[in-house]
Amino acid sequence: MLGNDYADQTCSIARSLEVVGERWTILILRDLFLGVDRFDALVASLGVTRTVLARRLAHLVDEGVVEKRRYSERPERFSYHPTAKGRELMGVIALLMQWGDRHYPHPAGPPRLLLHRGCGGGADDHLTCDRCGTRLQPEDIDAPLNPALAAG
Amino acid sequence: MLGNDYADQTCSIARSLEVVGERWTILILRDLFLGVDRFDALVASLGVTRTVLARRLAHLVDEGVVEKRRYSERPERFSYHPTAKGRELMGVIALLMQWGDRHYPHPAGPPRLLLHRGCGGGADDHLTCDRCGTRLQPEDIDAPLNPALAAG
Numbered sequence: 001m002l003g004n005d006y007a008d009q010t011c012s013i014a015r016s017l018e019v020v021g022e023r024w025t026i027l028i029l030r031d032l033f034l035g036v037d038r039f040d041a042l043v044a045s046l047g048v049t050r051t052v053l054a055r056r057l058a059h060l061v062d063e064g065v066v067e068k069r070r071y072s073e074r075p076e077r078f079s080y081h082p083t084a085k086g087r088e089l090m091g092v093i094a095l096l097m098q099w100g101d102r103h104y105p106h107p108a109g110p111p112r113l114l115l116h117r118g119c120g121g122g123a124d125d126h127l128t129c130d131r132c133g134t135r136l137q138p139e140d141i142d143a144p145l146n147p148a149l150a151a152g
Numbered sequence: 153m154l155g156n157d158y159a160d161q162t163c164s165i166a167r168s169l170e171v172v173g174e175r176w177t178i179l180i181l182r183d184l185f186l187g188v189d190r191f192d193a194l195v196a197s198l199g200v201t202r203t204v205l206a207r208r209l210a211h212l213v214d215e216g217v218v219e220k221r222r223y224s225e226r227p228e229r230f231s232y233h234p235t236a237k238g239r240e241l242m243g244v245i246a247l248l249m250q251w252g253d254r255h256y257p258h259p260a261g262p263p264r265l266l267l268h269r270g271c272g273g274g275a276d277d278h279l280t281c282d283r284c285g286t287r288l289q290p291e292d293i294d295a296p297l298n299p300a301l302a303a304g
Binding site for chain 1: 178
């Protein structure tokens with residue numbers, strides 16, 4: 001029996017979901033990847049309650065997925081940034097985004113593009129640049145708003 | 153505000169999570185990919201309640217991610233199989249598994265291997281065969297138990 005968590009399972013997926021499987025966590029990581037890095041901005045972007053967001057962020061910091069940085073002393077304020085371990089989840093999020101784009105398409109096209117930074121090619125379903133063939137790493141990927149959608 | 157679901161977000165990740173973001177869904181898909189395809193076997197494998205499993209499976213069937221097949225008429229019994237749309241999530245699950253293997257390693261090595269069927273090479277972090285370079289599709293990937301772990 002799993003009971004309330006998956007920790008007793010000898011399964012790397014189950015153990016990953018212990019860290020990033022909660023309801024909001026993937027969307028928090030999405031926002032952090034996009035540069036939404038302050039608590040109040042995350043609340044506004046996600047519509048999550050402050051209590052839930054604080055709990056999720058604390059868990060991600062404890063697990064070394066997110067780093068907390070103080071950007072103001074008075075009042076004390078923090079921003080949040082994916083660590084290298086956290087950035088490795090970019091691929092999971094990119095594939096989930098592509099799957100959503102294929103099966104739940106927005107009429108005007110994908111809300112965001114996944115582009116090879118500096119090249120402008122797109123990230124394909126193997127996280128490889130469809131223009132130059134580079135195997136993309138998290139830091140190589142830009143995810144700008146689709147201009148077609150922004151115009152609409 | 154998101155309220156209780158993500159459906160109002162113009163975001164393909166949020167829309168994907170509407171379908172596959174619930175607590176058990178990724179683990180249900182993992183089991184279906186591994187060939188655990190009957191209701192009672194899924195209950196035993198996951199330790200999920202029958203009520204929750206029935207609800208999650210019904211949602212996946214409604215969304216076209218899983219197909220329900222009757223394998224017995226008396227008593228009426230069904231098995232569950234990923235559709236083509238569902239199989240496309242294999243990449244998300246494979247990357248999540250690799251992330252767990254890297255950051256929450258089992259002492260004896262990864263619980264399961266991701267192998268290129270018929271070749272025996274491993275799937276790398278771009279879902280490409282590390283032996284022959286093939287860009288792997290879901291149907292190309294085997295996920296056997298790691299013999300090292302099975303022996304332990």
